[in-house]
Amino acid sequence: MSRIEKLIAKLPENCDGAIIFSMTNRGYLTEFMSSDGTLLVFRDGAVFITDSRYIEIARKTVKGADVVLQDKLAEQVAEICRDHGAKELMVEQELTLAQFRMFRDGLAGVTLLDGPELSDTIRELRAIKEPKEIELICGAQEITDKAFLEILNFIRPGVTEKQVAAELEYCMRKLGADGLAFGSIVASGENGSMPHAVPGDRKIRKGDLVTMDFGAKLGGYCSDMTRTVAVGKIKEEQLKIYNTVLEAHLSAMAAAKPGCSGKALDAIAREVIDAAGYAGCFGHSLGHSLGLDIHETPMCTPARDYTLPAGTVMTIEPGIYVEGKWGVRIENMILITEDGYRNLTGSERALITLD
Ligand code: ZN
């Protein structure tokens, strides 16, 4: 069954089809990534419209839909909808207001169903990875692991966060990455207390903890890893924080299995951190799913209880952030399997100290 057929099988009875416009949803369903395109899904077939930049490769690559050259999009969509007798079409929550209005104004006689159902259904399909998707995520992570080993030779006192980020990114590209999964985070010393610090001009010093959160993109798929390393001798408290985060990370991961609650995994890590005296120092969620996007659902979060099904890739990334002083985060990716989980990240998790 193609991904589009899977979606059709899940469409509620009250609709005749769906318009899929957002880049990653349409890329997922057609197995063709492009910056431009509109996917129209009907019960009797699907049509993918794209412009001349993509038409040649789209005709060869798109799965489960007829490929049509884009002309005047709104009129074209209206005509195709008439051909398929479509009166009620679902649209995604991801549409911008301008995009929604373009379809609404162009489609006289068609009702757009703008509830969350279409986006939720596609999210659920995307949450369970196919073997070829897992292979790409693992390939992206292999590049990320190798880049980490290379960067350890580069980090030394006097080097700036920006230089570390640039070198990391160059390493990933050299190792075969198509691009970055997201803007790399390199946070040294007191900047480490900000979980999403932007790499700056701060020079690394002896006694720093340096947190690097980065990932490669391969075949459209993201990897995501965080490691915190020590430069020179660190203080007792920095070591205590590191070991607490590591224990939280390992404890939460050990409890991962199909059908388990993401909220419960988050609570396991949070309890370890709270018990060590760092309640309130772990402000973000324990983890998220990822794939074509760096953040996907389900999540491991106190804010909402998600069930983690087999076939889902999750990050496990607890951290402790002490304002104005330092921070530690350790992040791996796991695949939820039929009988537990598989760790997808190869890099060492014990503290690495660089001279
Ligand atoms: Zn990350």
Ligand code: ZN
């Ligand atoms: Zn992450």
